[in-house]
Amino acid sequence: MNRIDLIVELTKGYDVVADIGCDHGYVLKYALDKGYIKEGIATDIGKGPLESAKKNLVGYPVKFYLSDGFKKVNEHFDLAIITGMGSKLITDILKESKVQDATYLLGANEKQEVLRQYLLENGYEILDEYVIYDGFYYVFIKVKKGMMTLTDEEIYTGKHLYNKLEAKDYFLHKINHLSDLIDKVHGKRREELEQIKNYFTNALKKVI
Numbered sequence: 299m300n301r302i303d304l305i306v307e308l309t310k311g312y313d314v315v316a317d318i319g320c321d322h323g324y325v326l327k328y329a330l331d332k333g334y335i336k337e338g339i340a341t342d343i344g345k346g347p348l349e350s351a352k353k354n355l356v357g358y359p360v361k362f363y364l365s366d367g368f369k370k371v372n373e374h375f376d377l378a379i380i381t382g383m384g385s386k387l388i389t390d391i392l393k394e395s396k397v398q399d400a401t402y403l404l405g406a407n408e409k410q411e412v413l414r415q416y417l418l419e420n421g422y423e424i425l426d427e428y429v430i431y432d433g434f435y436y437v438f439i440k441v442k443k444g445m446m447t448l449t450d451e452e453i454y455t456g457k458h459l460y461n462k463l464e465a466k467d468y469f470l471h472k473i474n475h476l477s478d479l480i481d482k483v484h485g486k487r488r489e490e491l492e493q494i495k496n497y498f499t500n501a502l503k504k505v506i
Contacts, residue, residue, distance in 0.1 A: 305405075313336045314335070314337045314339065314377075316377070319343070321347050323360070324354065326338035326340055330360075340360050341365040343364075378403070379405075381438065382405060385416070386412065423445060425458075427462070437468075469498050469501050473499060
């Protein structure tokens with residue numbers, strides 16, 4: 299299974315799915331082909347990717363918007379997919395959503411802790427998290443409006459990953475990467491990285 303396959307599987311059970319930054323539209327196409335969803339909303343800030351999605355989704359029940367995030371999307375959706383971008387951009391896009399009762403599948407390509415901190419401080423509840431290796435470790439976070447608590451460790455590691463066997467290799471990767479960074483820095487930054495490494499070391503012990 300690759301990351302696209304995983305995202306498609308995670309659309310199961312949602313009628314209307316919005317893919318924000320849809321690229322070529324493959325997620326919506328595969329989800330509709332499998333009968334996982336009934337309708338799609340495809341948005342992209344780039345005209346080229348959106349035109350490509352339109353070609354791939356001819357005849358499919360999908361609406362298309364040349365849009366920066368949710369800015370031109372006014373209809374309701376059950377699930378929105380926001381992946382393949384940085385944590386800061388994802389949080390900026392989330393702020394624009396007009397749909398309060400939807401679920402969001404978020405996939406930041408860096409700084410997961412920044413995204414989790416934002417979710418904690420802005421009234422979101424993490425429902426589940428997933429990690430997959432597809433040439434790179436991808437972490438996906440499923441959220442909706444709600445309340446939650448997270449420890450400092452969980453902000454970095456994701457408490458829902460503790461019950462995912464595939465998280466073991468991910469945590470080991472993070473520990474090794476942090477060890478390399480620690481060898482190159484000194485002072486306060488070294489102490490910060492050592493603490494983060496301890497978070498992942500503790501998390502590794504919790505994986506089932």
